[in-house]
Amino acid sequence: MKLFCKAGACSLSPHIVLRECGLDFTQVNVDLTQKVTERSEDYWLINPKGQVPALELDDGSILTESVAIVQYLADLKPDRQLLAPPGSLTRYHTLAWLSFISSELHKTFIALFQSDTPEDYKAVLRARLEQQFRYVERSLQDKQWLMGLRFSVADASLYVMVRWAQAAQLDLAGLTALEAWFHRTSQRPAVQAALNAEGLV
CATH class of the missing domain: 1.20.1050.10 (Glutathione S-transferase Yfyf (Class Pi); Chain A, domain 2)
Incomplete structure (x- = not known):
């Protein structure tokens, strides 16, 4: 997985959750003014909203919005108990x-x-x-x-x-x-x- 983020932005929340879950991921920093990643990628092509965070999954699909991302990550590692199970x-x-x-x-x-x-x-x-x-x-x-x-x-x-x-x-x-x-x-x-x-x- 790749987490597209900006230091101190709201993307810090899924960044913390990724580390709490012990998941393997690559951190990719984004210049939100220029809308370009540290790898010189056009960020608009990664996230058409032009905002962080964005999470690129191993199959290449993109998940955006912190609220959705942290739920997805927590459900990947239910043993870490960062989010109670469905129905609770x-x-x-x-x-x-x-x-x-x-x-x-x-x-x-x-x-x-x-x-x-x-x-x-x-x-x-x-x-x-x-x-x-x-x-x-x-x-x-x-x-x-x-x-x-x-x-x-x-x-x-x-x-x-x-x-x-x-x-x-x-x-x-x-x-x-x-x-x-x-x-x-x-x-x-x-x-x-x-x-x-x-x-x-």
């Missing part, structure tokens, strides 16, 4: 978290980071994100991970969003459960390996 309510709670992270956090960050977003609207976006992170804080009370006792694909996705929150200098003061969770996640070997591979540490 825990699985659907995990998918609910993935949906929340994608729609309420990721999408809002994208608007915040765009250079043409008016400054007064950026203030609204920042306030909205800080409110959503307070919800995450309440959800993590007395929990080791989002789903309780096991690290899941939802934790990998949330980790990227907290890194973005720090980069945007959002006010996360007093969110002690989130801070402890972030520290635990940062110490996981797969997370450390992904960060190192992307040049983020």
